[in-house]
Amino acid sequence: MNAVQEEASNPIIRAENLSKVYAAGRIMVAAVRDVSFEVKRGEFVAIVGPSGSGKSTLFYLLGGLTRASEGKVVIDGVDFASLSDADRTRLRKNRIGFVFQKFNLLPTLSAMGNIEIAYTVSGRKEPMDRKYLEHLSDLLSIRGRLEHRPSELSGGEQQRVAIARALITRPSIVLADEPTGNLDTKNSDAVLKMLVRSNQELGQTTLMITHNPEAAAIAGRILHMRDGEIIKIEKGLGQLGTAAGQHLPAQDGTVSAV
Ligand code: ADP
Numbered sequence: 001m002n003a004v005q006e007e008a009s010n011p012i013i014r015a016e017n018l019s020k021v022y023a024a025g026r027i028m029v030a031a032v033r034d035v036s037f038e039v040k041r042g043e044f045v046a047i048v049g050p051s052g053s054g055k056s057t058l059f060y061l062l063g064g065l066t067r068a069s070e071g072k073v074v075i076d077g078v079d080f081a082s083l084s085d086a087d088r089t090r091l092r093k094n095r096i097g098f099v100f101q102k103f104n105l106l107p108t109l110s111a112m113g114n115i116e117i118a119y120t121v122s123g124r125k126e127p128m129d130r131k132y133l134e135h136l137s138d139l140l141s142i143r144g145r146l147e148h149r150p151s152e153l154s155g156g157e158q159q160r161v162a163i164a165r166a167l168i169t170r171p172s173i174v175l176a177d178e179p180t181g182n183l184d185t186k187n188s189d190a191v192l193k194m195l196v197r198s199n200q201e202l203g204q205t206t207l208m209i210t211h212n213p214e215a216a217a218i219a220g221r222i223l224h225m226r227d228g229e230i231i232k233i234e235k236g237l238g239q240l241g242t243a244a245g246q247h248l249p250a251q252d253g254t255v256s257a258v
Helices: 003-009 055-062 085-095 111-121 130-139 155-167 185-202
Strands: 011-024 027-040 044-048 070-075 096-099 173-177 205-210 221-226 229-235
Touching (some): 011 055, 011 205, 027 055, 027 070, 044 055, 044 185, 055 173, 055 205, 085 096, 096 155, 111 155, 130 155, 130 185, 155 173, 155 185
Parallel strands (some): 044 221, 173 205
Antiparallel strands (some): 011 027, 011 070, 221 229
C-alpha cells in the first residue's frame, strides 16, 4: 500500500472508549459511556437516538468543543487530548465545519456577508475563492438569495446558507447537530438532499446528529444511541427515501469495534 492509499484507508475520525461524565450538583451524569467507533474518509454517518441519549455530548466531544472524561477522539491521526487549547482550536478551524439546529446567522448581514465573515474568522490566509462560493451556491440552490438578509429567507434557505458558511473553508469534516430540527418537512427534505449532495460531490466526511429516524436514513451508516451508548449500527439508504414505505437494508448486527 502506498502512502496515498494508506492515508485514504485510515479512519478520519476514531472515537476510542469515549466517556463523558457531567457533575450536576452532587449527582454525576454519564452522558456518553465507553463509546468506540470509526468513520472513514468521505462517509456520511448519522447518529440517532431519543432526547437525552447523549448525541449532543458526543457531538461536542467529536468537535473538540468539550474534553472527554475518559478515552480519546482522534481526528486524522491527531488525538484531541494531546493538544493545547490553541492547537485544538486550530485543528477545529482547519478541519471541521459546524452546522447547528439554530442557523446562527448574523441578522444585520446578507447571506453573502455571513459566509464572508465566517471565512475571515477562520483565519485562512488566501482570499476567499469566489468561484468556489458560486459552486456552493449552485449546489445548495441559494445563488439568487445571497444578497438577502436572514429575515428575508425561509428557514430552509437560512440553513442552506449556514451549510455554505460551514463549507466555504473546505473542511474535511462536517458536523451537523439536528440540522433539520427547526424546519418543516419540505425544507427539511431540501436540506437533507443538499447535505447528501455536498457530501458526495465535495467528498467531505459528514456526521449528522438527529432524533429523526427518517432523516437518519439518508446516511450511509446509522449509529443508534441509547443511554450514552451505541446500541446498534446499521446501513442507511445513502439518499433521501421516498415518503411511502422506507425500507432500510438489513442491519449489520453488531457494533463494530475499533
Ligand atoms: P441528547 O443530545 O441525545 O438529547 P445530551 O448529550 O444533551 O443528549 O444529554 C445526555 C445526558 O447528559 C442527559 O441526561 C442530559 O441531561 C445530561 N447532560 C447534558 N449536558 C449536561 C450538562 N452540561 N450538565 C449536566 N448534565 C448534562
